Every structure is written in structure tokens, then in C-alpha cells.
Amino acid sequence: VSMGDLNELNISTITVIDGSVTNVTNVTVTLDPVLFEHRGVYICYTSVVDVASEYILLLDFPPFTVDISRDYSGTLYAGDPLTLSCTIILHSLVDIPVIITNQWTKNMMNINESSITETITETDTNRYTAALDFYSLSADDDGEYKCIVLVNANTTDSYINSNVSNEVSTEITVELEELLSCKNVTFLPRSVAITWTEPERAVQDGYLLGYYLQCETNNSHELVLEVNISAQNSPVTNYTINFLTPHTSYVCGFSVLTMAGLGPEMMCEFETAQDVPEDVPERFSSTPAVFSITFTWLPPSIPNGIIIQYNLTVYNINTGATTTYIINSLQDSYIVNFNSSQRYDAYLSAGTVAGYGPPAYVFGRTAPNLPGAVIILNTEALNASTVQLTWLTVSQQNVNITHYIVSVSKYEGEKLYNRNISVSSDLQVIVNGFAGEVPYVATVKAFNDLGQVILSNQTIVFTEEEVPPSPTNIRVLRLNGTHINISWSLIPITEARGFIQSYLIRYQTNDDRKRQIYIVSVPATDSSVVIDGLDPD
Numbered sequence: 001v002s003m004g005d006l007n008e009l010n011i012s013t014i015t016v017i018d019g020s021v022t023n024v025t026n027v028t029v030t031l032d033p034v035l036f037e038h039r040g041v042y043i044c045y046t047s048v049v050d051v052a053s054e055y056i057l058l059l060d061f062p063p064f065t066v067d068i069s070r071d072y073s074g075t076l077y078a079g080d081p082l083t084l085s086c087t088i089i090l091h092s093l094v095d096i097p098v099i100i101t102n103q104w105t106k107n108m109m110n111i112n113e114s115s116i117t118e119t120i121t122e123t124d125t126n127r128y129t130a131a132l133d134f135y136s137l138s139a140d141d142d143g144e145y146k147c148i149v150l151v152n153a154n155t156t157d158s159y160i161n162s163n164v165s166n167e168v169s170t171e172i173t174v175e176l177e178e179l180l181s182c183k184n185v186t187f188l189p190r191s192v193a194i195t196w197t198e199p200e201r202a203v204q205d206g207y208l209l210g211y212y213l214q215c216e217t218n219n220s221h222e223l224v225l226e227v228n229i230s231a232q233n234s235p236v237t238n239y240t241i242n243f244l245t246p247h248t249s250y251v252c253g254f255s256v257l258t259m260a261g262l263g264p265e266m267m268c269e270f271e272t273a274q275d276v277p278e279d280v281p282e283r284f285s286s287t288p289a290v291f292s293i294t295f296t297w298l299p300p301s302i303p304n305g306i307i308i309q310y311n312l313t314v315y316n317i318n319t320g321a322t323t324t325y326i327i328n329s330l331q332d333s334y335i336v337n338f339n340s341s342q343r344y345d346a347y348l349s350a351g352t353v354a355g356y357g358p359p360a361y362v363f364g365r366t367a368p369n370l371p372g373a374v375i376i377l378n379t380e381a382l383n384a385s386t387v388q389l390t391w392l393t394v395s396q397q398n399v400n401i402t403h404y405i406v407s408v409s410k411y412e413g414e415k416l417y418n419r420n421i422s423v424s425s426d427l428q429v430i431v432n433g434f435a436g437e438v439p440y441v442a443t444v445k446a447f448n449d450l451g452q453v454i455l456s457n458q459t460i461v462f463t464e465e466e467v468p469p470s471p472t473n474i475r476v477l478r479l480n481g482t483h484i485n486i487s488w489s490l491i492p493i494t495e496a497r498g499f500i501q502s503y504l505i506r507y508q509t510n511d512d513r514k515r516q517i518y519i520v521s522v523p524a525t526d527s528s529v530v531i532d533g534l535d536p537d
Contacts, residue, residue, distance in 0.1 A: 034059070036096050039159035061164045062091035066149050068168045075264070076172065082134040086147035086168065090126035097154035102130040107143045144171050189246035189275035189304065189354065194268070195238040196254070198231075208232075209257045215241060218249035218269060228257065246275035246304040246354075274305025277350045277357025281310065284348050284360035290340045290367045291456070296333040297348055297360065305352035312336075313359075313490060315525050317343040319459045321411075321441070322493050322525075339456050342366050345525050355473075358487075359527065375457040377444050384436045384464050390428040391444045393455065401446045401454065411439035411460070411494055436464030437497040465498025481536035487528035500524040507531065 031038050042055045071083040086102060102120055104111045111132070120130040130147060146169040153160050186193040198208075208231055215225040225241055244250065249271045256263035282298040293314070299307055310327040314336055327334050329350075338344065344366070347359035377391045389406060401423055408417040408431050417431045434440060439460050446455035471488040478484050486505060502524050508517040522529050 033093060035093060036160070039157065056159070058159050058161060060161045061151060061153060062094065063164065064088060064090045064149075064151060064166060066147060066166045066168045068145075068147050068170045070170070070172075076137055082137055082172070084132040084134075084145060084147075084170065084172075086130040086132070086149065088128040088130065088149050088151075088166075090128075090151065092126060094126055096160075099152045099154050100128055101150045103148045104130075104132050105146045105148065106141075108146075141172060144169055187270065187273045189273045190244050191240055191242045192244060192250075192270060192272065193238060193240045194252070194254075198235055198237060210236070211239075212255045212257050212262055213239060213241075213252060215250050215252040217245075218251045224250070225252075244272050246272050247306070247352075248272050274352045274354045276352060276355045277304050277307070278302035280358050280360035281348050281350050282360075284362055286344075286346055286362045286364050288338070288344075288364045288366045291338060293336045293338050293344065293346070293364070293366065294333060295336065295346060295348065295362075298332060300350050300357060303350065303352065304357075305354060307350050307352060309351050310334075311347075311349045311351060311356055311359075313347045314338075315345045315347075317345060320493075320499050321439075321460045322490065324490075324492060338366050339458055340366050347525075347527070375444055375446060375455045377442070377457045377459055379442055379459055379461050381434075381461070381463040382430070385434045386430060386432050387434055387440075387442070387461055387463060388428060388430050389442055389444070391457070392427060393446060400448050402449050403447055405445050405447065406443070407445075408440055408442050408461070411441055416440065434461070434463045437462070437466045439493050439496070460493065460499070462498050468496050468498065468500055471503065479530070482534045483530060483532045484534065485528060485530050490525075490527050505529060505531075509535070 029042070036059060039057055039059045042057060044053050044055075065088075067087045067089075069085050069087070071085070076082060084104075086104075088100060088102075090098065100120065119133075120128060122128050130149070132145070132147075134141060146167055148165065148167040150163070150165045152163055196211075210231040211229040213225065213227050213229060214223070216223045224244065227239075229236055229239055241252075249269065251267060251269045253265045253267055255265045277300045279300045279302050281300050284295070284297040287294040287296070295312060297310075307329045309329050310331070312325040312327055312334060313322060314325070315322045316338070318339075319342070323336070325334060325336065342365065343363070345361070345363045347361055349356040349359040351357070375391050375393055377389070380388045380390070382388055387408075389408075391404075393401060403423060404421040404427070406417070406419050406421055406429055407415060409415040416433050417429075419429060421427070421429065431442075439462060441458055442461050443456065443458040445453045448454050468491055471491055473487075473489040475487050476484055477487070488503070491500060503522040503526070505520040505522060506517065507520075509515055518531075520529060520531065
């Protein structure tokens with residue numbers, strides 16, 4: 001054999017058959033399996049006759065397999081990276097050096113683009129991988145990709161037919177990029193502005209008609225919007241959804257509309273912002289006692305958010321004092337200390353992070369301390385720093401009073417005066433140390449021989465009054481084409497610089513040709529007013 005002695009080839013089977021009948025002797029050389037090293041010219045010599053015959057053993061390169069895969073099996077979007085891998089597996093008996101070349105084609109055309117990289121590496125014995133890397137997919141990358149592989153023996157040996165090839169192909173479909181992103185949603189209580197980017201493929205191919213948007217509530221699945229947004233005349237990248245409900249979860253489906261129909265639907269979930277409550281706290285009521293009032297209520301039926309607190313404002317009609325209490329949202333009742341036989345108005349509003357809603361209203365009067373017995377308390381400012389207090393007990397029955405205690409304090413502040421007065425004294429005192437424009441509370445309490453308060457009265461005192469400051473938190477809400485609601489925060493007594501008699505609302509038209517000015521007076525206890533009869537134009 002041209003490649004060497006048979007013994008060197010480790011030929012394991014040499015059989016000599018005595019053909020005595022036919023006088024034919026066969027010598028058989030068995031090659032199992034046939035290896036590349038068995039290629040060449042085989043010569044048979046005999047000792048009987050000096051004759052030699054030869055046989056040329058040519059080897060074909062064995063077939064190999066080619067498989068194609070990609071590193072991501074999901075939906076591909078424009079801008080995504082991608083790697084196509086062409087796996088080449090040679091026959092296990094190939095033990096000679098080889099040269100492997102491959103060519104990638106797209107739609108039968110050779111690939112030659114700067115954004116695509118081709119590599120081929122040996123990953124194991126007789127196993128190679130040819131890779132095609134896309135750094136950023138675009139709509140133009142749609143198509144059929146084919147991996148063509150050619151294998152040659154790395155030798156000039158004429159006994160090997162080594163030129164063998166194989167190929168495999170795959171389809172790539174690049175979808176439009178995901179259009180809708182919840183991160184780009186602008187949250188408001190009753191409207192949401194969504195934005196998106198134009199789909200690259202639709203713009204390039206020139207068949208973009210617009211977009212289809214459908215929204216529903218996330219819990220009840222109530223359809224709130226279904227609209228086709230046209231983009232044929234000019235680019236459109238935003239849309240505002242109106243008439244939504246505050247503090248409500250919605251889910252929207254968004255699709256590209258082309259001549260071919262609707263593209264894949266992108267989903268987005270969002271929750272509208274909180275707003276002030278729509279209505280008043282329900283079942284607001286008061287239960288007056290002699291020296292206290294118990295208020296009870298239930299949350300508003302349309303809170304428009306999470307109720308975080310309640311604002312309870314109690315106005316003492318007798319003294320003109322207004323007190324505001326901020327109450328935890330977990331409470332549904334509150335007790336306010338009050339003097340006996342005092343008339344009051346009370347307002348309760350529920351509040352979210354967006355502010356307070358409209359107030360519920362109750363009124364009433366505390367019970368008298370003793371039937372037919374009251375303390376009449378009068379105050380007179382002698383000057384900016386001095387006040388004279390005078391009181392008188394009026395009774396239609398026997399009321400056992402042992403002494404009085406007279407006290408004067410700054411409104412919700414430090415005590416200015418406190419004195420025990422006997423019943424035999426003149427029922428009046430002069431108190432100094434007042435400051436102008438500052439509210440003080442003067443209180444007279446009558447005690448019995450057990451040390452119990454049996455009568456009490458108090459009043460607010462100003463020695464000087466000044467123009468009050470402007471109210472705050474002024475809001476205007478359009479109710480319809482001819483009505484608006486104007487609301488504000490009541491000025492606390494501690495900031496009022498005196499007793500507020502009323503609020504004046506001044507409004508005017510904005511047309512210079514027919515400018516008109518209107519003034520409305522509102523009682524000092526009110527914090528809102530409805531203006532009607534407006535010209536919608």
C-alpha cells in the first residue's frame with residue numbers, strides 16, 4: 001500500500017482461503033472502519049507467480065451536519081441585539097486537518113454590513129460554530145438567513161475527495177419597537193397624557209395610518225375609551241385621556257394601525273392621582289351635653305382617594321370663637337369641650353393628599369348648666385391694654401354659689417389672669433396686660449360648696465381690631481357653563497385681628513368692551529359660595 005506496510009496500518013483481518021477445487025486462492029484485506037489513513041494504492045504480491053495487481057482506494061469526505069439557532073427565542077423588536085449561531089459537526093472519524101469556511105446570506109444575497117459581525121471558532125473536537133452578531137436590529141433585518149458551510153481537507157493528497165458543503169437557513173422577523181411606556185405617563189386626577197415614539201418600520205415602509213387605543217378599569221373591566229388616532233397627515237406621538245375617575249387603576253392596550261391591519265398590542269397599567277373628595281362626610285351629627293358636644297360621621301361615599309384626616313370647625317355663635325380640629329382618618333367621632341347654653345355651627349370636611357372636600361354642616365346648642373340659671377358676662381375695653389369684666393348671675397330658683405373663678409388667657413395660649421372672687425364682692429374685675437389685635441378668652445365659672453362648677457360662661461375679647469388678612473387656599477371650580485364654586489379656608493380667630501363679620505367676593509368680566517364688576521357678601525361662617533348666572537361666552 002502506498003501509505004505503508006499493512007502491519008503499520010494495523011490491518012486486523014487477513015484470510016487465506018485454499019481454493020483447491022477451483023485452484024483459486026483469495027486473500028482478503030478487511031478495513032472496518034475505513035479511516036483516512038487507509039487511502040492510497042493497494043498492491044497484491046504472490047509467491048507463486050511474480051505478478052502484482054493494484055487497487056486504488058479513494059476516500060470521499062464524510063457528510064457533516066449543520067444546525068442554526070439564535071440566542072433569544074422571543075419576539076424581536078427594533079433595537080434589540082441578536083446572535084445567530086451556525087453549529088458545524090464533522091464525522092467522528094475525521095482525524096485529519098480541515099479547512100472550514102462559511103458564508104452568511106440574507107434573502108440569497110451575501111451579507112456585507114458594518115452593523116453585523118461574522119466569526120467562526122472551534123468549540124470542541126470536530127465541532128465548530130459560525131456566529132452572526134447583530135448589534136441593533138432594525139426593520140430592514142427582516143428576512144431569510146442562510147449559513148453555507150464548505151469543508152476541505154487541509155492537504156494536497158489526491159486520494160481524498162474533500163470538497164464537501166452543507167447549508168441551513170432560518171427566518172428572522174423584527175417587530176415594531178414597543179411603543180407605550182408607563183414611565184412616560186403624566187398622572188393627573190381626571191386625565192392622563194400618554195406619549196410614545198413613532199414606530200421605525202412603519203415610517204420607513206410608508207404605510208402607517210395611525211394608532212388604536214383602548215382603555216378599561218383594571219378591576220371591573222369597564223370600557224372607558226376606544227379610539228383610532230390618525231397619523232396620516234402629520235406625526236402623532238401623544239394623546240390625552242380625559243374624564244377618568246381619580247384614584248382608579250386602568251389598563252390600556254395600544255396598537256399600531258397600518259394598511260395591513262393592527263400590530264401587536266402593548267399593555268400599560270396606571271393609576272390616576274388622588275383628588276379632593278367628591279361629597280361630604282355622610283351622616284354627620286352632633287349630640288350636645290352641658291359642657292361638651294359629641295360629633296359622629298361616616299366617610300364620604302366618593303372619597304376620590306385615601307382619606308388621611310378630617311377637618312372639624314366649630315363656631316360658637318354666642319362668643320364668635322371659631323376652633324378647628326384636625327382629626328385622624330381612623331376616627332368616626334370626636335368630643336369637643338363647650339360651655340353650657342351655647343349655640344354652635346359645625347363643619348366637617350374629609351381630606352386626601354389633594355386637599356379637603358366640601359363640608360357637612362350641623363348646628364345645635366349645648367344644654368344649660370342649671371335650668372333657669374345663667375351667668376351674664378360683659379366685657380369692655382378701657383384701652384388697648386385694659387379690659388373690664390362684669391358678670392351677673394340670673395336665676396329663677398335657688399342656686400347655691402359659693403365663689404367665682406375669673407380667668408383670662410390668650411386664645412390657645414398662656415394665661416394672663418386668674419382670680420378667686422367671693423359672692424359678696426362686686427362682680428367685676430379690671431384686667432391689664434392685653435395686646436391689641438390679639439384674641440383673648442375671658443371665662444367666669446361659678447362653684448358650689450362641693451367645689452363643682454355649676455355655671456360657666458366665656459367670651460372672646462379684642463381690645464383693638466384691625467383689617468383682617470386675606471383668606472388662603474382660594475379655589476374656583478367650574479360647575480357648568482353658567483355656575484362656578486368659589487371656596488377658601490376660614491381665617492382662624494388667632495389670625496383674624498378682630499371679629500370677622502363677613503367675606504366679600506369681587507369678580508368681573510374679562511371683556512374690556514363690556515366690563516362689569518360684581519360683589520357678593522358671604523357670612524363669616526361660610527367658606528364657599530356658588531356664583532350663578534355667568535355668561536358662558
